[in-house]
Amino acid sequence: MSRGPLEFVVIEFPDRVPGRILGPELDRLVANKTIQLIDMLFVSKAEDGTVDSFELADRDGDGEFEALDVAAQAIDGLISPQDVAAVAEGLSPGATAMIVLFEHAWMRDIRDTVLTAGGEIVLVERIPAPVVEAVEALAGR
Numbered sequence: 723m724s725r726g727p728l729e730f731v732v733i734e735f736p737d738r739v740p741g742r743i744l745g746p747e748l749d750r751l752v753a754n755k756t757i758q759l760i761d762m763l764f765v766s767k768a769e770d771g772t773v774d775s776f777e778l779a780d781r782d783g784d785g786e787f788e789a790l791d792v793a794a795q796a797i798d799g800l801i802s803p804q805d806v807a808a809v810a811e812g813l814s815p816g817a818t819a820m821i822v823l824f825e826h827a828w829m830r831d832i833r834d835t836v837l838t839a840g841g842e843i844v845l846v847e848r849i850p851a852p853v854v855e856a857v858e859a860l861a862g863r
Contacts, residue, residue: 726829727846728760728800732809733820738786739764744820745789752792758825759792763801765809766818773810790820 751757764787765775781787800823809819829846836843 726758726826726833728823728825729848730801730805731822731824733822734813734817735820736814736817739790739818739820741786741789745792748790748792755827758827759822760825761801761821761823762790762792763806763821764818765806765813765821767810767813767815769815771815773813775806775810 748759752759763775763777764781765773767773778787778791801821805821809821813819833843
């Protein structure tokens with residue numbers, strides 16, 4: 723099976739993850755085959771600096787987390803303990819981070835078409851939104 727590029731995204735919330743707000747959008751992206759959710763993990767840091775990491779299954783009965791229960795295609799080992807430690811280190815006290823690993827599913831067909839045409843995708847690079855916005859502002863857009 724060919725794959726599109728995978729994206730590792732960390733989103734920090736000042737308190738709890740607002741699953742009821744995020745869940746429907748993740749569902750829509752998966753249903754439209756824009757992304758394939760590979761894995762999701764959460765890291766929280768208490769005010770005293772104590773760190774806890776957990777998965778959705780660890781929070782059964784919590785409506786905020788249940789709302790995020792999008793079908794994930796788990797590939798073990800892609801979110802490592804080192805990733806969790808790095809996220810925890812930069813996390814603000816009292817905050818919770820949501821680590822989302824997803825595949826750009828929409829790129830599968832493009833990749834297959836490019837390969838069929840004899841081409842090869844040689845670079846995929848993310849340009850963060852704040853950089854794009856800064857360039858647009860300088861250009862007067």
